[in-house]
Amino acid sequence: MPQIWNFSAGPGMLPHSVLEAAQKEFLDYRGLGASIVEMSHRTHAVEAIVESLTEELRGLLSIPEEFEIFFTQGGGRTQFAMVPANLLRGKTGAYLVTGLWSAAALEEAKRIGRAEAAARTTGDVPDTSDLSWPEDPAYVYYCDNETVHGVEFPAPPTAPEGVPLVADMSSNFLTRPIDWSRHGVVWAAAQKNFAPAGLTVVIARRDLLGGLLPHMPSMFDWSLYAREKSMPNTPPVFQLYIADLVAKWVRAEGGVEAMHRRALERSALLYEALDERPDLYETTVAKRARSRVNVPFRLRDPERLADFIAAGEREGFRQFAGHASVGGLRVSLYNAMPLEGPRRFAEFMRAWRP
Amino acid sequence: MPQIWNFSAGPGMLPHSVLEAAQKEFLDYRGLGASIVEMSHRTHAVEAIVESLTEELRGLLSIPEEFEIFFTQGGGRTQFAMVPANLLRGKTGAYLVTGLWSAAALEEAKRIGRAEAAARTTGDVPDTSDLSWPEDPAYVYYCDNETVHGVEFPAPPTAPEGVPLVADMSSNFLTRPIDWSRHGVVWAAAQKNFAPAGLTVVIARRDLLGGLLPHMPSMFDWSLYAREKSMPNTPPVFQLYIADLVAKWVRAEGGVEAMHRRALERSALLYEALDERPDLYETTVAKRARSRVNVPFRLRDPERLADFIAAGEREGFRQFAGHASVGGLRVSLYNAMPLEGPRRFAEFMRAWRP
Numbered sequence: 118m119p120q121i122w123n124f125s126a127g128p129g130m131l132p133h134s135v136l137e138a139a140q141k142e143f144l145d146y147r148g149l150g151a152s153i154v155e156m157s158h159r160t161h162a163v164e165a166i167v168e169s170l171t172e173e174l175r176g177l178l179s180i181p182e183e184f185e186i187f188f189t190q191g192g193g194r195t196q197f198a199m200v201p202a203n204l205l206r207g208k209t210g211a212y213l214v215t216g217l218w219s220a221a222a223l224e225e226a227k228r229i230g231r232a233e234a235a236a237r238t239t240g241d242v243p244d245t246s247d248l249s250w251p252e253d254p255a256y257v258y259y260c261d262n263e264t265v266h267g268v269e270f271p272a273p274p275t276a277p278e279g280v281p282l283v284a285d286m287s288s289n290f291l292t293r294p295i296d297w298s299r300h301g302v303v304w305a306a307a308q309k310n311f312a313p314a315g316l317t318v319v320i321a322r323r324d325l326l327g328g329l330l331p332h333m334p335s336m337f338d339w340s341l342y343a344r345e346k347s348m349p350n351t352p353p354v355f356q357l358y359i360a361d362l363v364a365k366w367v368r369a370e371g372g373v374e375a376m377h378r379r380a381l382e383r384s385a386l387l388y389e390a391l392d393e394r395p396d397l398y399e400t401t402v403a404k405r406a407r408s409r410v411n412v413p414f415r416l417r418d419p420e421r422l423a424d425f426i427a428a429g430e431r432e433g434f435r436q437f438a439g440h441a442s443v444g445g446l447r448v449s450l451y452n453a454m455p456l457e458g459p460r461r462f463a464e465f466m467r468a469w470r471p
Numbered sequence: 472m473p474q475i476w477n478f479s480a481g482p483g484m485l486p487h488s489v490l491e492a493a494q495k496e497f498l499d500y501r502g503l504g505a506s507i508v509e510m511s512h513r514t515h516a517v518e519a520i521v522e523s524l525t526e527e528l529r530g531l532l533s534i535p536e537e538f539e540i541f542f543t544q545g546g547g548r549t550q551f552a553m554v555p556a557n558l559l560r561g562k563t564g565a566y567l568v569t570g571l572w573s574a575a576a577l578e579e580a581k582r583i584g585r586a587e588a589a590a591r592t593t594g595d596v597p598d599t600s601d602l603s604w605p606e607d608p609a610y611v612y613y614c615d616n617e618t619v620h621g622v623e624f625p626a627p628p629t630a631p632e633g634v635p636l637v638a639d640m641s642s643n644f645l646t647r648p649i650d651w652s653r654h655g656v657v658w659a660a661a662q663k664n665f666a667p668a669g670l671t672v673v674i675a676r677r678d679l680l681g682g683l684l685p686h687m688p689s690m691f692d693w694s695l696y697a698r699e700k701s702m703p704n705t706p707p708v709f710q711l712y713i714a715d716l717v718a719k720w721v722r723a724e725g726g727v728e729a730m731h732r733r734a735l736e737r738s739a740l741l742y743e744a745l746d747e748r749p750d751l752y753e754t755t756v757a758k759r760a761r762s763r764v765n766v767p768f769r770l771r772d773p774e775r776l777a778d779f780i781a782a783g784e785r786e787g788f789r790q791f792a793g794h795a796s797v798g799g800l801r802v803s804l805y806n807a808m809p810l811e812g813p814r815r816f817a818e819f820m821r822a823w824r825p
Contacts, residue, residue, distance in 0.1 A: 121504025125511045128708060136498055136506050143494040144487075150475025150789065152490050154667035154713070157479045157790055190544040190669060191690060194704040198688030225689060308705055313508035315544060315669045315707030334552030335579060336545060337688070350548040351662055353669030354482060355709060359508070435504065436511050 119433035122458040126264055126411060126440065126449040127288065128308040133453070135362040153358050158351050166354070166361050167347055173364035177373055180320060181297050187342035189317045190353060193218065193287050193306045196317060197225035200258065200283055200302070202333045203340075204325060205230040208255035213243055213274055215406075216263030217442060218285060226258075230330065240266065241403040245274040254280045256301060262289040262408050264309075265440040267400075267447070269408040273299045281325060289410050290318070291367055292452060293377035301325050307356060309410070310452045311363055316356035367452065376452050380409035383450040383459045387412045390463040397471065415445040421471040422446075432465050473787035476812040480618055480765060480794065480803040481642065482662040487807070489716040507712050512705050520708075520715050521701055527718035531727055534674060535651050541696035542714075543671045544707060547572065547641050547660045550671060551579035554612065554637055554656070556687045557694075558679060559584040562609035567597055567628055569760075570617030571796060572639060580612075584684065594620065595757040599628040608634045610655060616643040616762050618663075619794040621754075621801070623762040627653045635679060643764050644672070645721055646806060647731035655679050661710060663764070664806045665717055670710035721806065730806050734763035737804040737813045741766045744817040751825065769799040775825045776800070786819050 123130045146153040149162060156163050171186045180186060189195070200222070201210050210232035212223040226232035235250055235257065236243035250257075257276035261284045262269040269289065273296055276282045281301020290305035302321045308314035319339060326340040335341065341349045347357075367376060388407060391398045391414055400407075400414040416422055425446070426438060439445035450459055477484045500507040503516060510517050525540045534540060543549070554576070555564050564586035566577040580586035589604055589611065590597035604611075611630035615638045616623040623643065627650055630636045635655020644659035656675045662668035673693060680694040689695065695703045701711075721730060742761060745752045745768055754761075754768040770776055779800070780792060793799035804813055 123505045123509055125505075125509065125514075128509060128511060128705065130509050131506065133498075136508075140494055140497040143497065144490055150787075151477045151479075152485070154490075155477055155479065155482060155484050157482060158668065159795070160479075160790065190546070190549075190707075192544070192704045195544075195688065195690045198690060202688070228686060228689060306705070313707070313709045314512065314705045315710060332582060332686070334549065334556070334688075334691070335582060336549045336552060350546045351482065351660065351668045353544075353667070353707065353710075355667045356669060356707075433504075436514065441513070 122434050122461065123436060124434060124448045124450070124458070124462070125436035126447060128314045129310070129449055129451045130453040131313070131359070132363060132366045135359065135366050138362060139359060154355050156354065158348055158354055163354055166358050167352070170357060170361040170364055173361065173368065174318070174320075177291065177364060177367055178295050179297070183323050184297065184320050185323055185326065185343040186318065186320050187339070188347040188352060188357060189319060189342055190315065192314070192317060193285065194221070194225070196285070196304050196306070196319070197222040198229055199337050199339065200256070200304075201226040201229040201232060202330050202337045203328055204283070204302070205255050205330065206328045208253045209233060209251040211235040211251050211254040211257045213245070213257065213259040214238070215242055215260060215268045216266035217440070218263055218265070218287075219258070219260040222258060222260065222285065240268060240401045240406070242268060242270050242406045243274070245276075250277050256281050256283045258283045260285040262286070262410060264288040264411050264449075265413070265443055267402050267408040267411045267413040268406045269410070271405055281322065291373055291376060292380045292410060294373050307360060312356045312360035315353045316360060379452070379456065380450065383454060383456055384409045384412055386456075386459040386463045387448055387450075387466070390466040393467070397469070398466065410451060411447055411449050413439055413443065413445060413447040416471070418471050424471070425469060428469060429465060432461065434462060434465070476788050476815065477790060478788060478802045478804070478812070478816070479790035480801055482668045483664070483803055483805045484807040485667070485713070486717060486720045489713065489720050492716060493713060508709050510708065512702055512708055517708055520712050521706070524711060524715040524718055527715065527722065528672070528674075531645065531718060531721055532649050533651070537677050538651065538674050539677055539680065539697040540672065540674050541693070542701040542706060542711060543673060543696055544669060546668070546671060547639065548575070548579070550639070550658050550660070550673070551576040552583055553691050553693065554610070555580040555583040555586060556684050556691045557682055558637070558656070559609050559684065560682045562607045563587060563605040565589040565605050565608040565611045567599070567611065567613040568592070569596055569614060569622050570620035571794070572617055572619070572641075573612070573614040576612060576614065576639065594622065594755045594760070596622060596624050596760045597628070599630075604631050610635050610637045612637045614639040616640070616764060618642040618765050618803075619767070619797055621756050621762040621765045621767040622760045623764070625759055635676065645727055645730060646734045646764060648727050661714060666710045666714035669707045670714060733806070733810065734804065737808060737810060738763045738766055740810075740813040740817045741802055741804075741820070744820040747821070751823070752820065764805060765801055765803050767793055767797065767799060767801040770825070772825050778825070779823060782823060783819060786815065788816060788819070
């Protein structure tokens with residue numbers, strides 16, 4: 118059997134050395150006689166993991182002291198509601214809609230309060246210098262990388278003076294530095310670059326906390342998580358544990374600048390192959406907005422899709438079909454993917470004949 | 472070093488054979504070339520786990536077809552809000568408050584809508600035959616086992632005719648059969664008898680679904696989880712995977728009737744030791760309401776608490792201090808605990824001298 122290359126869009130590949138370390142101590146965490154998944158979250162061992170993870174993230178991303186770092190459950194769709202529930206306070210959420218996930222975030226915000234699209238783009242990011250914003254924007258929301266559509270902001274958008282930016286970085290968290298002077302809140306579901314599914318990280322400027330709308334569930338209150346050091350109740354200990362190992366791995370590998378360089382290298386291999394053969398492959402994303410982590414494309418001849426996938430699977434490639442909502446193909450290239458993966462996939466693309 | 476006995480109240484002990492099986496295939500799930508935590512939830516492998524787990528639970532607990540079984544995130548405190556959000560529909564939630572968790576559930580319900588205590592007891596369960604219920608009860612809510620106070624309902628309470636019972640079985644799920652003719656909804660956070668923290672199971676009668684209050688987050692809609700087979704978004708795959716292994720383990724060990732017998736045997740060992748030495752130990756729970764899974768008690772001489780804990784730790788006992796809110800001691804005895812654990816603890820209690 119050939120080596121397996123896991124191009125899943127998420128839950129995605131994690132660093133092999135992290136999984137090996139977790140496997141090794143899975144039955145007995147650091148000599149304590151129990152698995153990490155059997156330890157109360159109130160033990161020193163688990164509290165130390167959360168503290169370590171928090172400090173690792175603060176260091177890796179140079180997160181200023183005025184930002185709180187905390188962890189929740191419920192994935193991206195829960196944050197779609199938590200963002201307006203914590204930030205709207207009677208104002209309007211302004212959304213930059215660049216794909217499936219920002220569109221879903223806007224729809225959810227409308228359930229909670231007032232929200233509108235300040236821009237809608239397909240296959241590109243908007244130019245925010247001349248948008249008409251709502252009268253009373255509570256925040257400007259964007260999805261930094263649209264996993265399904267392969268659209269990534271090359272740089273953060275510009276919000277009106279004094280209005281905080283809120284970024285969903287679920288699929289490109291820890292893949293490059295973040296400019297904190299531009300952001301009020303950054304959040305990310307973990308299952309792409311960070312940890313197994315079931316964990317979300319929220320990084321929020323302290324002065325933005327404490328405004329939960331009345332009648333919202335108390336577990337939606339970001340300030341509760343900040344105050345209780347991410348433990349208003351039992352957190353997903355296993356995911357926090359793996360996240361801490363992943364953060365240490367990122368640091369050992371050279372930090373987020375190194376992750377950024379690698380993401381550029383990996384994705385360039387695929388975009389070169391795509392651009393070489395416009396007769397075979399189609400990609401509709403503007404070059405400036407091409408994602409470094411998710412490369413969606415189509416075959417010119419969609420009838421050949423099943424053949425292409427079968428041929429790829431014979432080469433050891435896995436989970437590279439497009440999202441159900443758009444079809445086609447998608448190769449996801451998260452931090453844990455060695456350069457060899459996209460190199461082989463690019464070779465395969467060049468060699469493939471319909 | 473002596474053998475370690477993990478009496479944690481949760482996250483608690485899991486079956487050793489389950490953890491060994493998970494460790495063994497952690498780097499390569501069933502020959503697919505990736506860890507189970509690296510697999511998309513849309514793969515056949517993960518969908519098969521959720522299906523298997525659902526069917527295992529249906530079989531183990533004889534859950535009738537008119538009940539939906541689904542899995543959420545967010546733990547017990549999230550269900551405290553989801554219950555009223557899905558069931559109130561302008562009516563009143565009636566709560567039987569028997570300890571810390573049912574009290575917290577009532578407080579949360581009051582944020583969401585109208586709710587009141589129909590009974591409040593300390594160290595016992597209420598007699599529900601002569602309670603005064605609210606005018607328009609949407610449901611009667613109870614916590615089947617209060618983990619902190621060690622109070623367990625010997626049998627389900629009686630609700631007014633036609634009013635569904637809602638049970639929090641977080642700490643005694645899968646420890647005994649459930650009478651479905653009496654219940655509308657049973658839910659349980661996983662981290663006691665079922666899986667690592669980060670997963671909640673909800674079992675709800677189908678006709679009770681679909682009533683989510685307006686303006687509530689869409690991820691609070693139980694009917695969404697039922698419709699989407701627990702995947703309205705990425706679920707905590709690792710927890711689902713372990714839960715499926717645990718359910719199979721329960722079946723192989725004789726099912727929930729066997730778990731019930733063992734829970735009675737384990738807890739009886741400790742209650743006997745407690746009752747033998749009222750000069751040393753104090754337990755304030757009425758005998759009919761003594762929990763089979765959490766045995767809290769106090770020393771007559773509270774000054775000796777640190778010594779008792781230190782002496783117990785030398786014997787290999789771990790995580791048996793009482794909950795921070797009540798102090799004292801607590802020995803938790805979940806399904807995975809061998810009889811040998813409480814037998815040794817009872818010996819230790821008999822031998823200990825202040």
